[in-house]
Amino acid sequence: MPAPSPAAFLAVDLGSASGRVMLGVLDAGIRRLSVREVARFANRPVPRPEGLAWDIDSLWDDVLAGLARGCAAAASAGATVRGIGVDSWGVDYVRLGADGGMRPFARHHRDVDPAFAAVTSASRDVAADYAATGVLDQAINTAHQLRQDARDGVGAPDDTILLIADAFVHLLTGAVAAERSLASTTALVDRAHGEWSPALTAGLPARLPALVPAGHPAGSTTTDVTARLGVSEPVPVFFVTSHDTAAAFSAVVGAGGSAELEGVVACGSWAVAGAAVAEPVLTEAARTCGFTQETGAEGATLLVKNLSGMWLLQQVTREWAVQDGLVEWPLARLSELLEDAAASRYAGCFDPADPALGTPGGLIDRLHARCAADVGSPPQTRADLARAILASLAHAYARTMTEIRRLTGRPVARIRLVGGGARGDLLAALTAAAAGVPVTAGPAEASVRGILLQLAVAAGALPDLAAARALDVDDGEPLPREYPPPAMRLSASRPVPEGAP
Numbered sequence: 008m009p010a011p012s013p014a015a016f017l018a019v020d021l022g023s024a025s026g027r028v029m030l031g032v033l034d035a036g037i038r039r040l041s042v043r044e045v046a047r048f049a050n051r052p053v054p055r056p057e058g059l060a061w062d063i064d065s066l067w068d069d070v071l072a073g074l075a076r077g078c079a080a081a082a083s084a085g086a087t088v089r090g091i092g093v094d095s096w097g098v099d100y101v102r103l104g105a106d107g108g109m110r111p112f113a114r115h116h117r118d119v120d121p122a123f124a125a126v127t128s129a130s131r132d133v134a135a136d137y138a139a140t141g142v143l144d145q146a147i148n149t150a151h152q153l154r155q156d157a158r159d160g161v162g163a164p165d166d167t168i169l170l171i172a173d174a175f176v177h178l179l180t181g182a183v184a185a186e187r188s189l190a191s192t193t194a195l196v197d198r199a200h201g202e203w204s205p206a207l208t209a210g211l212p213a214r215l216p217a218l219v220p221a222g223h224p225a226g227s228t229t230t231d232v233t234a235r236l237g238v239s240e241p242v243p244v245f246f247v248t249s250h251d252t253a254a255a256f257s258a259v260v261g262a263g264g265s266a267e268l269e270g271v272v273a274c275g276s277w278a279v280a281g282a283a284v285a286e287p288v289l290t291e292a293a294r295t296c297g298f299t300q301e302t303g304a305e306g307a308t309l310l311v312k313n314l315s316g317m318w319l320l321q322q323v324t325r326e327w328a329v330q331d332g333l334v335e336w337p338l339a340r341l342s343e344l345l346e347d348a349a350a351s352r353y354a355g356c357f358d359p360a361d362p363a364l365g366t367p368g369g370l371i372d373r374l375h376a377r378c379a380a381d382v383g384s385p386p387q388t389r390a391d392l393a394r395a396i397l398a399s400l401a402h403a404y405a406r407t408m409t410e411i412r413r414l415t416g417r418p419v420a421r422i423r424l425v426g427g428g429a430r431g432d433l434l435a436a437l438t439a440a441a442a443g444v445p446v447t448a449g450p451a452e453a454s455v456r457g458i459l460l461q462l463a464v465a466a467g468a469l470p471d472l473a474a475a476r477a478l479d480v481d482d483g484e485p486l487p488r489e490y491p492p493p494a495m496r497l498s499a500s501r502p503v504p505e506g507a508p
Contacts (some may be wrong), residue, residue, distance in 0.1 A: 014468045015086035017077040018458035021095040021171060023252065026050050026066065028073030029452075032086045033468055033478075040459060042452070042482035045080050046073025052115045057161050057444055060390070061120035061171070062100055063109070066177055077237045088238070088464035091179065091228075092247035094254045094454055095171035097192030097301075098149050102166040102213065103183065110162055114155075118148040122152040123158065138289045139204055141300030141308070141368065142194035148192035149193035150211065157212040162224050167214045172249035179244050180226040184219045186246040188253035191301040198287045198300070198308075221248040221257075221304055222465045245465040248304050251454045252279050252311065257304035257472065258450065258457035259423045267420035270408045271454060272438070273282045274428025276318045278400070280407040281311030296410050304461065304472060308413070308438075312407050315359035317428050319396050322367045323374070347390035348397065349433050355382045355395040359403055394433070399439035410443050426452035427494075432488070439490040449487035455478060 008392040020028045028046040033039075045369050050068035053062045074091065081088050123147035141147070149168075156162055169177055170189045176182055190203075191198050195215070199203035203215050227233075227241035236242065248254050255273045263269075263283035272280045278310055287300050287308045296312070303309040307437050324336035324344075355378035357364070364373060371392070386392040393423040406416040408419040435448035450456050460475035469475045 013086040014089045015081035015460050016462040017091045018455045019093040020455050023096050029455045030077045033187045039479045045077040058114045062111040078236050078238050086451040089466040091244045092458045092462045093172040093175045094249050097250050100170050101167040101174040102162045105165050119146050121146040137294045140194045141198050141287045143299045153211050158250035164212045182225040183216050185216045186249040188302045189249040233438045247461040253454035254302045254457035258453045262305040262307040270419040270422040272404045272424050274316045274426045278314040279311050280404050283307040310336045322370050348393040351390045351394040353391035356399045359399045397434045401441040405441035424448045435490045439492045443492045446490040447487050
């Protein structure tokens with residue numbers, strides 16, 4: 008009897024600016040997961056009469072084309088696709104009409120009316136809402152968007168809403184459900200009971216589907232989708248931790264039940280920093296510190312804060328490119344810049360969350376002025392400024408870990424840096440120095456890895472996520488690197504000690 012073909016899995020990773028489809032092929036014999044990108048596409052909002060919207064039809068065409076390429080690539084590798092999973096950003100949604108059809112308008116969170124949201128918030132006890140949900144009150148929250156729909160005459164009260172990843176699972180299979188991690192971003196799920204809160208959902212102009220956990224089978228691809236994928240048999244689809252943050256955390260940390268915590272910083276253009284904890288922290292202190300909480304894999308609560316990421320450095324290098332007469336800053340120059348920044352002894356720091364630094368244009372001058380005001384001297388070179396940016400991010404991440412220790416009573420013993428910010432050495436080394444704990448950098452593609460690992464477990468190819476995390480993953484990225492803290496911790500606005508990065 009011939010040996011069974013290797014199991015393959017397809018991850019659809021939908022971001023607010025782009026999407027991609029990744030193929031993972033599992034060789035259980037040598038415990039290796041080989042991962043490669045099979046499709047990438049833009050995600051651009053479009054104007055509609057009702058407001059700025061996501062172009063769901065275009066995204067669906069791109070997702071189908073990417074999945075078809077993934078199925079073909081799996082077949083070429085002699086593998087069988089045994090699962091598809093989807094993740095996306097949170098809070099936004101599509102509407103299903105009473106006839107089951109998807110309505111054409113899917114509001115973009117940038118289209119939210121902040122003044123209207125503020126009026127709505129003023130009529131509520133936002134501290135009590137946080138104590139119930141663990142989610143900060145923000146204008147983009149799903150509840151505010153739904154009330155704005157009612158004000159603007161969008162949809163109908165008997166519509167069912169599906170968050171973005173859940174909507175694509177519906178398009179693939181026909182399933183109508185809400186995955187728990189994604190639903191937890193809505194500020195409508197009661198943390199104590201793990202279900203939609205009757206108090207918070209009362210009067211909302213839409214229906215909410217049943218909640219399901221990550222790993223729950225959504226069914227198999229419909230007849231039409233199966234044909235468009237170019238395969239002869241329907242492909243199983245599973246709900247995964249469908250919020251991209253939860254997917255990234257699932258790749259590197261467990262449920263957070265140990266005496267010591269492992270912090271995670273998912274750093275791209277923006278960053279999410281936090282830890283997986285066994286129980287939610289629904290205190291006023293957590294709210295005033297700016298932490299939000301969502302459901303993670305294996306029943307964990309993710310205690311996280313949104314922070315600045317590589318956006319500041321990206322904007323500064325764009326300004327330097329203009330100064331140098333370049334269309335964009337070359338990758339080789341960026342590598343050289345970071346090497347020079349590692350050698351710089353400049354010790355300036357600033358608060359990267361300062362709203363005055365949150366807009367592009369003239370950012371170099373503002374950063375020079377801020378460093379001069381805070382530490383007495385501005386950066387003298389481009390490398391000095393790059394170091395100041397990365398050191399400031401590192402201190403912000405370290406402060407977040409200190410806040411987590413105060414809120415939970417449990418120390419953060421180490422930090423895992425994932426996302427694009429994990430590709431370089433300096434940010435990881437500076438974070439280790441600022442936090443005084445070891446930092447492991449990698450993987451860069453944590454969300455995709457998390458989806459693929461969860462699919463392997465859901466399909467029965469691996470026993471649990473602990474076994475999945477132990478796989479040898481070949482994704483073309485460097486292996487995770489370890490950065491021990493130096494003998495002396497770095498503090499903001501202090502000379503750099505010898506031996507520090």
